[in-house]
Amino acid sequence: MLDLDFYQNIKKELANGQTELVAVSKTKPAAAVQALYDQGQRIFGENKVQELLEKAESLPKDIEWHLIGHLQRNKVKYIAPFVSLIHAVDSLRLLKEINKEAQKNNRIIPCLLQFHIAQEESKFGLNWTNAQALLTSEAYAQMKNIKIVGLMGMASFSDNQEQVLAEFGQLASYFQRLKEQFFAQDPSFKELSMGMSGDYKLALQQGSTLVRIGSALFGQR
Numbered sequence: 001m002l003d004l005d006f007y008q009n010i011k012k013e014l015a016n017g018q019t020e021l022v023a024v025s026k027t028k029p030a031a032a033v034q035a036l037y038d039q040g041q042r043i044f045g046e047n048k049v050q051e052l053l054e055k056a057e058s059l060p061k062d063i064e065w066h067l068i069g070h071l072q073r074n075k076v077k078y079i080a081p082f083v084s085l086i087h088a089v090d091s092l093r094l095l096k097e098i099n100k101e102a103q104k105n106n107r108i109i110p111c112l113l114q115f116h117i118a119q120e121e122s123k124f125g126l127n128w129t130n131a132q133a134l135l136t137s138e139a140y141a142q143m144k145n146i147k148i149v150g151l152m153g154m155a156s157f158s159d160n161q162e163q164v165l166a167e168f169g170q171l172a173s174y175f176q177r178l179k180e181q182f183f184a185q186d187p188s189f190k191e192l193s194m195g196m197s198g199d200y201k202l203a204l205q206q207g208s209t210l211v212r213i214g215s216a217l218f219g220q221r
């Protein structure tokens with residue numbers, strides 16, 4: 001069930017314009033997306049390529065679709081023609097593939113580097129060393145059809161607010177350091193994608209510019 005009160009309230013909370021809402025519609029029907037679209041929402045996030053394609057096909061063309069989940073290289077080609085932002089780039093190999101498919105579509109695709117900031121074990125996400133290696137690589141220097149516009153991360157799934165706040169703070173500090181080191185002359189490096197239904201208030205305290213919110217808007221999955 002779409003929670004319109006939550007939507008109106010978070011729109012107010014974000015009214016200073018520094019943070020955008022990504023409405024995460026995964027597992028929810030296209031009708032739910034349309035209902036929120038009718039309230040004025042334009043940015044939607046999906047974590048699976050197939051589901052994103054099906055929804056993009058049937059819904060209004062001015063929706064900005066964000067791929068927020070792990071992306072397999074062999075699926076990049078399907079979203080390259082239209083995706084607005086890819087949140088979870090965590091390897092040079094994936095970035096190369098995105099660059100290649102973007103080139104075929106004559107586009108520059110905005111991407112975020114995903115960092116691993118949670119305590120939980122995960123296969124996904126860069127650490128500081130990996131990110132340095134990626135950004136100083138010759139291959140990255142040659143890429144003309146991608147643009148890294150910021151970072152993304154997921155905090156631990158935990159009730160410990162201090163912990164979650166510290167993890168978002170860690171991501172914010174990676175962002176600042178990379179900005180100084182690699183993007184000082186590049187105003188488009190400005191996005192910090194962090195915060196979900198359960199922890200977005202903490203993410204906002206640490207300077208989130210994109211909150212990715214699903215269940216609080218669309219109901220439990």
Ligand SMILES: *Cc1c(COP(=O)(O)O)cnc(C)c1O
Nearest residue numbers: 024047068196197212213214215
């Ligand atoms: C599902 C998902 C979200 C939204 O989670 P909620 O807790 O439902 O708000 C945010 N980010 C990513 C990467 C997700 O997969």
